Amino acid sequence: MSAGPYAVIGAGLMGAATAWQLATRGAEVVLLEREVPAGDQGSSHGSARIYRYAYPDPFYAELLVHAEPLWVQLERESGRQLIDRVGCLDHGPGRDPEALARVLEQVGVEHALYSPAEARDRWPQLVVDTPVLHQPSAGVLDARTTVEAMVELAVAAGAQLHTRWPVTSITRTRSGFTLTGPDGAILEAAHVVVAAGGWLPELLGQLSLPGAFLTGLPEFTVMQENAYHFPYRDPGRPWPTTIHKDAMQVYTLPGGRDAGFAGQKVAEFNGGRPIRSAAAQDGVVDPANRDRVVEYVKRYLPGLVPEPYAETTCLFTNTPDEHFVLDTADGITVVSPCSGHGGKFAPLIGAMAADLATGTGGVPPVFRPGTAALAR
Structure with a gap:
């Protein structure tokens, strides 16, 4: 050393x-x-980040497998639950759930593929039109x-x-x-x-x-991203995290403390605006982005009331x-x-x-x- x-x-x-x-x-x-x-x-x-295994590139899926023992150690030594393993769903033609399933099979991560009809039966709060990949050990990370x-x-x-x-x-x-x-x-x-x-x-x-x-x-491109919390129509129904990619890529997850445990966090991936650095952030939500996400909720998330009750901005620091x-x-x-x-x-x-x-x-x-x- x-x-x-x-x-x-x-x-x-x-x-x-x-x-x-x-x-x-x-x-x-x-x-x-x-x-x-x-x-x-x-x-x-905040309290809500997606914890998932599915990547098109086996490199990252295997990397998370290597990270797992350190998460177990961290939870044990801190005495805190850091990951709520509510599961994660991937769907949409841009996500290619079948290809993601092959990656998870390769790296030894538990998963299941459901037909659109099977997925609608299991998760009626979602609209799906492709096969759905389920990762039961995925969930929400309390950052x-x-x-x-x-x-x-x-x-x-x-x-x-x-x-x-x-x-x-x-x-x-x-x-x-x-x-x-x-x-x-x-x-x-x-x-x-x-x-x-x-x-x-x-x-x-x-x-x-x-x-x-x-x-x-x-x-390095710093993005000021937008995220919204939508209330559950049925607060007693459990929600997984989801990643859906079609015309746009949207991710959702239970909002935890950030949403008063009453709603789902919904955001468009890289749907924000570039800023020169974190010092330039203004915390102002983009109204056009809000409109896109609300329309998405109306179309694909019938289990949510399509009116956000909370919203925020956050930072992504992207490489090409x-x-x-x-x-x-x-x-x-x-x-x-x-x-x-x-x-x-x-x-x-x-x-x-x-x-x-x-x-x-x-x-x-x-x-x-x-x-x-x-x-x-």
């Missing part, structure tokens, strides 16, 4: 996971958060509670947490880095892990990294190919497992980031475009 301390910037899902992994390995860790862990201005707030659990375990293992500590500059020194925060406060670190989510684009310019490494990183970025060079590790589908991998991403930062292990080459550019 390289000499500490390690400074982890960002106490969202990925930064908290990295700090937890580093601290439990005996490293000296300082976790820096510009507001509070899982704060409302980041990508890890905020997960962050809180990992931060608590990291602190218990010796990590320091600094809240309301936005990093204003990162300067390379002979022994590592000087990080400047509020009111000119400074911290010294031998290695910096940047897990800043939607703030990453504006931090990249401050990172003293090789030019070829930076050039090799993909373009939706692959994660986990790469390191010259004492800086960049952690951006983003594109709106990274949350369910959080403990594994934290372990990988810790491996990179300490030099004790590697990650799949597809996550290291900067290093690949350096090698060319």
Whole structure:
């Protein structure tokens, strides 16, 4: 393990996971958060994220299988339930449920395929017109509670947490880095892990990294997304999570605390608008997007009242190919497992980031475009 301390910037899902992994390995860790862990201005707030296995690419499905033992460990050590396994349904011609089923068969994940008629009988609150893939072990991840659990375990293992500590500059020194925060406060670190989510684009310019490494990183596009909560017509009927792709791709899931346990969270995937960074978000829901989602609910979700009783915005930090970025060079590790589908991998991403930062292990080459550019 390289000499500490390690400074982890960002106490969202990925930064908290990295700090937890580093601290439990005996490293000296300082976790820096510009507001509070899982704060409302980041990508890890709230109680409802989809936890699913189905991917067209077996690589990601198998990756989640590898993450499962870490989720079990995290729930056991924190004493909290983090995943509500209500199941997940995939349907629509754009999802190709049969192909997804073949992937799950390949990686050994329990699943079932239902005909449209069978699916309508089992889930009459939905309109389906293709076969439906059911993943019974999938469900809803409580993002905020997960962050809180990992931060608590990291602190218990010796990590320091600094809240309301936005990093204003990162300067390379002979022994590592000087990080400047509020009111000119400074911290010294031998290695910096940047897990800043939607703030990453504006931090990249401050990172003293090789030019070829930076050039090799993909373009990061921050999206301000919209999500809505619709009331259940029958509050006693259990709801799974769903992903449906036809003319548009829509995901739904029980809203948990975010919806007062009274409704389903519904959103169009990448239906929001690009912004230059998280600092530019305004929290204003796009009325055209709201209209599209309401029309979708009227057509495909008869089990919901098609009038949202709550709505919010959130951030996706996308790469063009939706692959994660986990790469390191010259004492800086960049952690951006983003594109709106990274949350369910959080403990594994934290372990990988810790491996990179300490030099004790590697990650799949597809996550290291900067290093690949350096090698060319």
